[in-house]
Amino acid sequence: MSQFCSATSRTLLVGKKARFLLIAVVLLLSSSVSIAGHRRPADGDTAVGVPNANEVKFLAVPDTASAERHMKVLTAEPHIAGSPADYRTALYVAQQFRNAGLDTSIQEYRVWLNYPAEVSVEAFAKNGNLIMSGPSREQVDGDPYQDNADVLPAFSGYSPSGDVTADVVYANYGRPEDFKDLADKGISVRGKIVIVRYGENFRGVKAYLAQEMGAAALIIYSDPIDDGFTKGDMYPKGPWRPNSGVQRGTVEFGFQHPGDPTTPGFASTMGLPDSQRVKPEDNPDMPKIPVTPLSAKDAQPILAALKGPECPRDWQGALPFTYRMGPGPVRVHLNLKQDYGYRTIWNVIGKIKGATYPDELVIAGNHRDAWVYGAVDPISGTVAMLEAVKGLGELLKSGWRPQRSIIVASWDAEEQGLIGSTEWVEENEANLGKAVAYFNTDTGAAGPNFRAAATPSLRNFIRDITMLVPSPKGGVLYDQWRNFGKMTAVAAGGSDVSLGNLGSGSDYTSFVDHLGIPSSDIRTSGNYGVYHSVFDNYEWYRKFGDPGFQYSQLIARVFGLEVLRMADADVLPLDYQNYATEIMQYTLAAERHARDVFGEGTPDFSPALRAARRFVTAGRIMLDQQQSTMDPRDIQQINALLIQSERDLLLPKGLPKRPWFRHSIFAPADLKGYTASVIPGVNEAIEYGDLATTTDQLNELAKALNRAASTLESYRPSAGEVMRARK
Secondary structure, three states: OOOOOOOOOHHHHHHOHHHHHHHHHHHHOOOOEOOOOOEOOOOOOOOOOOOOHHHHHHHOOOOHHHHHHHHHHHOOOOOOOOOHHHHHHHHHHHHHHHHOOOEEEEEEEEEEEEEEEEEEEEEEOOOOOEEEEEOOOOOOOOOOOOOOOOOOOOOEEOOOOEEEEEEEEEOOOOOHHHHHHHHHOOOOOOOOEEEEEOEOEOHHHHHHHHHHOOOOEEEEEOOHHHHOOOOOOEOOOOOEOOOOOOOOEEOOOOOOOOOOOOOOOOOOOOOOOHHHOOOHHHOOOOOOOOEEEEOHHHHHHHHHOOOOOEOOHHHOOOOOOOOEOOOOOOEEEEEEEEEEEEEEEEEEEEEEOOOOEEEEEEEEEEEOOOOOOOHHHHHHHHHHHHHHHHHHHHHHHOOOOOOEEEEEEEEOOOOOOOHHHHHHHHHHHHHOOOEEEEEEEEEEEOOOEEEEEEOHHHHHHHHHHHOOOEOOOOOEHHHHHHHHOOEEEOOOOOEEEOOEOOOOOOOOHHHHHHOOOOEEEEEEEOOOOOOOOOOOOHHHHHHHHOOOOHHHHHHHHHHHHHHHHHHHOOOOOOOHHHHHHHHHHHHHHHHHHHHHHHHHHOOOOHHHHHHHHHHHHHHHHHHHHHHHOOOHHHHHHHHHHHHHHHHHOEOOOOEOOEOOOOEOOEEEOOOOOOOEEEOHHHHHHHHOOOHHHHHHHHHHHHHHHHHHHHHHHOOOOOHHHHHHHHO
């Protein structure tokens, strides 16, 4: 029987005989046992999970009525980062933390942010007639929130001001291959206003590529084929984006460096003098060309008036005409005036001091700021976090104290570029050496379909958590997730629900990519068509997002159990056998890709593959120790090595051309932004056909894997543990 303490604290297994016997009976009835002490179900089986006494108490606390009250308060007014309304949400969250018994503070940072002072887009036909004057207001029949005077015009975070008049070129999604297709047809975007649609890559990447290609300005619009009427009924009749809906968002080059662009790599604290900051006009992480979003309604006259080559089928959207590339003859006058300045943002930090290992930290967070009301993004996640905190508070009232210290964070200014979390990490880096894990939720609950992404060491841990959480559809969440999701082969053996890799786009980025802290991100998804628009409000949410607030409670339970179980585990539930096996697969795939690119000149992958095999063996041996070791001195040694192993995967010099990203195994994909790139230094060098960098990064990868393997191999059991093992 497994004794891995992600399932049940070793203290409970040994000291509470009744519960031990119950777990033993359940597990003996299982046909197979997972690394976390739970059954790994075969096809057709129902998942079996056994919560301990504290977990049972916790699971009973989250409440739908309480969740709805939080949602109403936190979406009552627009609360963009740095605004008075944003500060009011910080005060509310801080009070909920204090009510639960957390030691709570509001931590301020002074960061460079823009608000729109003027946004004007006019389009003119070839004969000079005005065919569009915008942007139009976001407007549908009957929405009670759309006319609030505090709703800012839709704008792009970190766009510069600019006044540009030029012909227009349509560049599909604004991907590298789209700009290449234009160039292959002899269409230059230099000096033109480029219009692209949302989707496929991060909007900041679209801005970066347009700038690199010499465009004068960029317009990003929402095409109905991606999140509008082609998906189903539009809001207010259905959940999808109406033609007047606009997606706001940052265009900071966060794939190079997230956070406050004036303090790359160090914290934007309140007292930091301007002389120590990067001047905004010299900043490489902010676009130099004006960028603004538009609705489908306002983009339609521009696109309809374009001439030039007919677009290929996969460039066609859902507007009622044949899409063409241009340039012109339609001309656009774009006039943006941005109100830039240093503004205060507010992170809310709640702490519970650990009783046994107070220096070891379990951190969990969600951001609070929104482009407008943010009912799904991020307040559904904030609601789940507050309900999880309330559950932890009930345990505190009963006399419970976690073994490890817990930090729960409500981050600010995530929408502008992961700013609150990045500045906090950069300020506290020296104190995070013993951070065990970071758990994130963002757009917490937007429908019935559970999704998770994590570093591979946490994959089975999260699967096991979902075996304990009841599903609104009956049974447990694991079964619902398994039925909905695609099955995938995993290193632990057999088929199971798949978890994604972490790229970027939310507050886990600094923890995993910069500091090498195992991390996860959880949410539920559905027909969420109003992302970053005025319609992401309480009215939409109660109709289409989570009408009964059942899924916000599901996320609260998973989120809270992640924290509770990790904080109270005797042996940390980090699986480096599974992790190392995945790395081996990534490396073999990269070798195949390299052969396609370099042919006979393919660099030698054998040192990296040997290091990966060594890491697999070390991970398997360590996993055996995690599941069998009983001596407290040995457990403490094992935990220290497990914490160090992820840090060993960091690159001392960081990734080529973007050294802030230091993880050798994961990073946001270059020129995509959101999606994860695996062994990014190697794979991106191969993609660019850069043999010298590929060779160098293979060497760095081998060093990182050998470091991690060496750390795991350094475990030396005590004499007492050796004697126990022999018996």
